[in-house]
Amino acid sequence: MGVNLSPIVTAREIELExxxxxxxxxxxxxxxxxxxxxxxxxxxxxxxxxQGRVTSHLSGILYRTANLIEAGIxxxxxxxxxxxxxxxxxxxxxxxxxxxxxxEYEEALAEGDMKKAFSKAQQTARMTPEILETSKQxxxxxxxxxxxxPSDGEAQAAYMCGKGDVYAAASQDFDSILFGAPxxxxxxxxxxxxxxxxxxxxxxxxxEIIDSKQMLESLGVTREQLVDVCMMIGTDFNAGINGxxxxxxxxxxxxxxxxxxxxxxTDIDIPEYDxxxxxxxxxxxxxxxxxxxxxxxxxxxxxxxxxxxxxxDRVNTVLNKIEAARKAEANxxxxxxxxxWF
Numbered sequence: 654m655g656v657n658l659s660p661i662v663t664a665r666e667i668e669l670e671x672x673x674x675x676x677x678x679x680x681x682x683x684x685x686x687x688x689x690x691x692x693x694x695x696x697x698x699x700x701x702x703x704q705g706r707v708t709s710h711l712s713g714i715l716y717r718t719a720n721l722i723e724a725g726i727x728x729x730x731x732x733x734x735x736x737x738x739x740x741x742x743x744x745x746x747x748x749x750x751x752x753x754x755x756x757e758y759e760e761a762l763a764e765g766d767m768k769k770a771f772s773k774a775q776q777t778a779r780m781t782p783e784i785l786e787t788s789k790q791x792x793x794x795x796x797x798x799x800x801x802x803p804s805d806g807e808a809q810a811a812y813m814c815g816k817g818d819v820y821a822a823a824s825q826d827f828d829s830i831l832f833g834a835p836x837x838x839x840x841x842x843x844x845x846x847x848x849x850x851x852x853x854x855x856x857x858x859x860x861e862i863i864d865s866k867q868m869l870e871s872l873g874v875t876r877e878q879l880v881d882v883c884m885m886i887g888t889d890f891n892a893g894i895n896g897x898x899x900x901x902x903x904x905x906x907x908x909x910x911x912x913x914x915x916x917x918x919t920d921i922d923i924p925e926y927d928x929x930x931x932x933x934x935x936x937x938x939x940x941x942x943x944x945x946x947x948x949x950x951x952x953x954x955x956x957x958x959x960x961x962x963x964x965x966d967r968v969n970t971v972l973n974k975i976e977a978a979r980k981a982e983a984n985x986x987x988x989x990x991x992x993x994w995f
Contacts, residue, residue, distance in 0.1 A: 656886055722978050827863075882906050
């Protein structure tokens with residue numbers, strides 16, 4: 654889930670057109686979980702084929718990624734590797750929340766409360782080996798890079814962005830900033846009207862971008878100090894302190910300068926803070942990746958999608974859109990190159 658820095662961070666809303674011609678490193682797990690959560694039937698069940706296999710992720714990857722390609726954006730999908738041992742508590746909490754939501758979903762169905770059932774069903778999404786494998790397969794067939802991170806995908810995406818191999822990192826979580834991403838794009842694949850969790854309200858979700866340097870300057874802290882703020886709030890790697898949110902944590906670091914000083918001057922104690930800080934500032938990254946866009950395997954995509962019950966005509970329609978968009982983008986690049994001579 655990451656750290657919620659919304660109370661202290663202001664993002665700039667953008668149109669996808671602003672990212673035309675850019676390569677974006679996408680936090681794959683984060684994005685696929687969004688598809689599994691959002692793309693569901695009215696009773697809350699995920700999309701499934703005739704054999705009962707979940708297909709929400711395939712729908713999201715194909716159709717929503719096609720929208721990005723049509724906008725001239727080429728995503729590279731970065732997958733998580735082995736999680737840190739410090740993340741074990743967070744993983745256990747997620748499993749417990751998912752099991753609780755599953756029980757509440759079944760109760761809501763039995764009561765005929767479809768609104769509650771849908772809300773609870775969204776919290777039951779999980780990544781199975783089959784979902785993971787077919788996600789990677791479809792992405793590769795689309796000619797898009799699949800990058801395997803040694804540990805956190807957000808850390809790897811931030812590293813790629815910092816090196817200049819991609820324009821920005823894309824994730825719903827603010828953790829990418831803690832991992833050092835110069836630019837973070839949020840809501841890249843889920844823009845549009847979305848239901849507010851727990852309420853019968855809908856809001857417009859816009860794609861937005863955060864410039865880390867500008868953000869840190871506006872807060873008056875360094876990246877290292879922001880990591881200290883987040884350790885007090887609580888991260889995926891530590892529990893945090895009750896009663897400390899983003900605003901209070903920021904004030905403490907602005908006053909004392911570092912987490913060590915905060916702990917000296919107050920009764921706050923963060924066990925293993927050095928280990929957590931090390932994960933964000935110097936965690937495992939890999940140089941074994943390639944963000945070059947390859948050729949789309951049209952027949953391979955059709956075989957995969959129709960095997961999982963998708964309409965061949967609908968799949969062909971979206972593949973035509975992808976091919977037309979890539980051709981148009983190639984022509985634009987060629988024209989820009991020619992214009993440079995005059």
